[in-house]
Amino acid sequence: MCGIIGYIGNRDCVQIIQAGLSRLAYRGYDSAGIAVCHEGDIDLRRAHGKLENLISLISVDPIRGNTGIGHTRWATHGRPSESNAHPQKYGKFAIVHNGIIENYLELRQELIARGHQFTSETDTEIVVHLIAEAYEGDFAQAVRKALKNVRGSYAIVALCADHPDEIIAARQQSPLIIAKGDAENFVASDVAAVLAYSRQFIFLDDGDIARVTANTIEIFDLDNRKIDRPVKEIQWNLAAAEKQGYPHYMLKEIYEQPQKITDTFRGRILEDEGIINIDEAIDKLEFEKCHRLQIVACGTSYHAGLLGKYLIEKLARIPVDVDVASEYRYRNPIITPNDGFIAISQSGETADTYACLKIAREHGAKILSICNVMDSTIPRASDATFYTRADPEIGVASTKAFTTQLASLILLAIHFARKLGMIDADYTRHLLNALRAIPSQMEAILESSDDVRLVARKLLRANSFLYLGRNVHYPIALEGALKLKEITYIHAEAYPSGEMKHGPIALIDDRLPVIVIAPKNSTYEKTLSNLQEVKARNGRIISIVTEGDDMLTRVSEHAFTIPECDEIVQPFLSVLYLQLLAYHIADLLGNDVDQPRNLAKSVTVE
Numbered sequence: 001m002c003g004i005i006g007y008i009g010n011r012d013c014v015q016i017i018q019a020g021l022s023r024l025a026y027r028g029y030d031s032a033g034i035a036v037c038h039e040g041d042i043d044l045r046r047a048h049g050k051l052e053n054l055i056s057l058i059s060v061d062p063i064r065g066n067t068g069i070g071h072t073r074w075a076t077h078g079r080p081s082e083s084n085a086h087p088q089k090y091g092k093f094a095i096v097h098n099g100i101i102e103n104y105l106e107l108r109q110e111l112i113a114r115g116h117q118f119t120s121e122t123d124t125e126i127v128v129h130l131i132a133e134a135y136e137g138d139f140a141q142a143v144r145k146a147l148k149n150v151r152g153s154y155a156i157v158a159l160c161a162d163h164p165d166e167i168i169a170a171r172q173q174s175p176l177i178i179a180k181g182d183a184e185n186f187v188a189s190d191v192a193a194v195l196a197y198s199r200q201f202i203f204l205d206d207g208d209i210a211r212v213t214a215n216t217i218e219i220f221d222l223d224n225r226k227i228d229r230p231v232k233e234i235q236w237n238l239a240a241a242e243k244q245g246y247p248h249y250m251l252k253e254i255y256e257q258p259q260k261i262t263d264t265f266r267g268r269i270l271e272d273e274g275i276i277n278i279d280e281a282i283d284k285l286e287f288e289k290c291h292r293l294q295i296v297a298c299g300t301s302y303h304a305g306l307l308g309k310y311l312i313e314k315l316a317r318i319p320v321d322v323d324v325a326s327e328y329r330y331r332n333p334i335i336t337p338n339d340g341f342i343a344i345s346q347s348g349e350t351a352d353t354y355a356c357l358k359i360a361r362e363h364g365a366k367i368l369s370i371c372n373v374m375d376s377t378i379p380r381a382s383d384a385t386f387y388t389r390a391d392p393e394i395g396v397a398s399t400k401a402f403t404t405q406l407a408s409l410i411l412l413a414i415h416f417a418r419k420l421g422m423i424d425a426d427y428t429r430h431l432l433n434a435l436r437a438i439p440s441q442m443e444a445i446l447e448s449s450d451d452v453r454l455v456a457r458k459l460l461r462a463n464s465f466l467y468l469g470r471n472v473h474y475p476i477a478l479e480g481a482l483k484l485k486e487i488t489y490i491h492a493e494a495y496p497s498g499e500m501k502h503g504p505i506a507l508i509d510d511r512l513p514v515i516v517i518a519p520k521n522s523t524y525e526k527t528l529s530n531l532q533e534v535k536a537r538n539g540r541i542i543s544i545v546t547e548g549d550d551m552l553t554r555v556s557e558h559a560f561t562i563p564e565c566d567e568i569v570q571p572f573l574s575v576l577y578l579q580l581l582a583y584h585i586a587d588l589l590g591n592d593v594d595q596p597r598n599l600a601k602s603v604t605v606e
């Protein structure tokens with residue numbers, strides 16, 4: 001998956017494109033490139049590795065132009081290299097692409113049979129050859145004809161040296177937006193890339209092809225029928241996507257969580273009435289009347305879904321199944337029109353999750369998505385979306401998206417429970433009070449980041465970690481293990497604490513850090529005995545306990561504390577320590593915390 005950008009207007013495009021690519025780097029960063037229309041030709045600069053390499057190249061070998069495209073890549077076909085970097089150029093055409101051309105091998109063979117030669121291993125290069133082949137003077141028509149041969153996903157922006165006064169953009173299953181300027185227009189993978197220049201956005205939909213000039217934007221379908229897309233005002237300020245003085249986006253986003261939880265709750269909690277003010281589109285789905293809810297997601301979002309199960313079953317008593325999307329889609333799932341399907345996705349672009357949504361749609365299920373990116377693919381395919389309002393999450397390791405997903409799920413659980421009469425207004429007010437306290441409780445915990453760093457320093461040489469949690473803390477143990485793996489590259493696994501005696505206890509020795517989440521709650525006593533089993537075998541216990549729990553503190557190498565609070569609120573607090581622990585270990589190891597190896601922020605490929 002990659003980041004793409006295009007510019008056309010009255011200014012030199014190179015600086016604008018470079019700035020846009022720097023804000024898209026989280027989408028992929030193994031190579032980058034820029035192409036511009038210049039004096040009847042197309043000038044191209046590309047570099048392997050991070051964007052800085054491209055910027056250095058252009059500083060010694062400059063290009064200039066008013067019409068240009070740029071790309072930052074996460075390799076899917078063809079290893080990271082300069083020749084496989086985008087833009088891919090052929091003759092007087094150049095394109096940048098995000099997605100996967102599924103039939104590119106057969107197209108490539110057909111083109112070779114017609115005398116074409118290729119300079120890259122990419123699937124993208126066949127598209128620029130198809131455009132060149134289809135070109136008879138009308139650039140947009142050539143792109144349309146070329147794309148009719150293509151199966152798969154794409155967001156592309158294309159240049160033609162004969163038409164320096166236009167760029168052509170097209171979208172199929174990969175995100176693409178157009179931003180309107182004054183005598184200039186922008187095309188990009190997402191809002192943050194061009195928010196510095198415009199707040200007026202058009203979100204292209206699957207099958208759209210746009211012809212963009214400095215002063216006009218025309219949108220057509222593949223059959224050249226004109227399409228109207230609304231222009232939306234986006235209120236994000238640019239700072240929301242910048243680091244604001246933190247060393248890493250991830251740390252900024254960890255500290256943003258109290259505010260983002262507040263934003264997620266904003267306008268949705270009517271404490272006096274003891275109800276949740278849910279969006280009408282969501283309420284109309286009447287999920288509380290479903291026989292079963294199916295939650296499908298990947299990675300961190302899957303862990304949020306697991307906690308959603310605990311919350312919804314505990315409060316609303318609606319049966320909930322939770323699946324990893326890449327498993328769900330291939331096991332011929334049983335879905336009925338009485339099911340409520342919930343897709344959880346920060347990016348709204350995860351291919352496996354989106355594929356599951358389409359399967360649920362085919363079976364007539366009602367579809368709700370919980371998503372962080374407005375108008376991204378998954379929300380636009382849903383009956384309704386509960387937006388998490390976390391603003392852009394740039395760090396590849398998800399943090400604020402996770403806790404705002406939990407906040408969304410807890411509101412939905414309370415809403416369903418109230419609608420079913422499973423909880424009364426008084427108990428709802430009790431729960432809402434507990435939710436209201438979360439941001440300030442998180443703030444307090446975040447003040448202990450330095451303590452966490454001291455503990456992290458003692459764990460740097462561990463080559464594996466075990467995370468243990470019960471009930472609502474088992475998904476948190478899974479999430480803590482994933483955070484550690486993602487950014488420190490140290491192996492970790494999570495188990496329900498009660499599973500220790502069924503095998504993992506064999507791992508315990510004085511070299512293995514065991515992170516145990518054990519606050520005072522309904523399963524505390526059981527977890528206590530698990531801890532004693534670990535202690536008896538000289539395990540290194542790092543625990544998360546309720547303030548004042550001296551007994552657990554004594555048996556721990558280090559104990560992090562959370563305040564006394566309702567069990568359903570505890571996950572918001574315990575996860576902070578696990579996010580900070582992973583962050584500090586990774587930072588102390590000198591890892592690239594925001595762009596860890598092998599990962600990309602949004603996995604739009606299968």
Ligand code: AGP
Binds near residue numbers: 345399
């Ligand atoms: C989480 O830290 C990872 N970046 C990854 O597991 C992520 O949660 C997963 O790819 C799902 O992404 P989504 O929420 O955008 O669908």
